[in-house]
Amino acid sequence: MAVDQVPPVVQCEVExxxxxxxxxxxxxxTAVRDGAGSYKLAVDKAGAAGTSRIKQAGAFTAIAEQRVTVGNVVLDYSSANRYAARLDVSFGSVTIQCNLDPETVK
Incomplete structure (x- = not known):
């Protein structure tokens, strides 16, 4: 008999x-229920022109099953640059982390 999977209380991604x-x-x-939390977004860029590190943090309010965007970083783009980002999210008693998929930066 299969055990039902409980969906995570909160999910995140870096777009x-x-x-x-x-x-x-x-x-x-995206949270499964209404609530409030906090986030930290850290972005790194490395390329021929040098490196950049940007950190943003703040609070957010979630409405069940609705996407909330947090943080916004705009950088110069080159296919030769390397980009990395990490999002840490605290929502109630849950803390999660997600990272940028480098394949999405093309």
Missing amino acids: AAVSGGHVTLQGVI
Whole structure:
């Protein structure tokens, strides 16, 4: 007999959108219930022109099953650059982490 899987209370991801010569990175949080929490977004870029590190943090309010965007970082884009991002989310007693999938920055 299979045990039912309980969905996680909160999920997160880091989205990337390339437009022209820029890449925009932002965190996305989805919770199964209404509530409030906090986030920390850390973004790193490395390339021929040097390195950048940006950190953002704040509070968010979630409505059940609705996406909440947090943080917004716009960087110059080059396929030769390396981008990394980490989103830490605290929601009630739950703390989770998600990372940017480098394949999405193209």
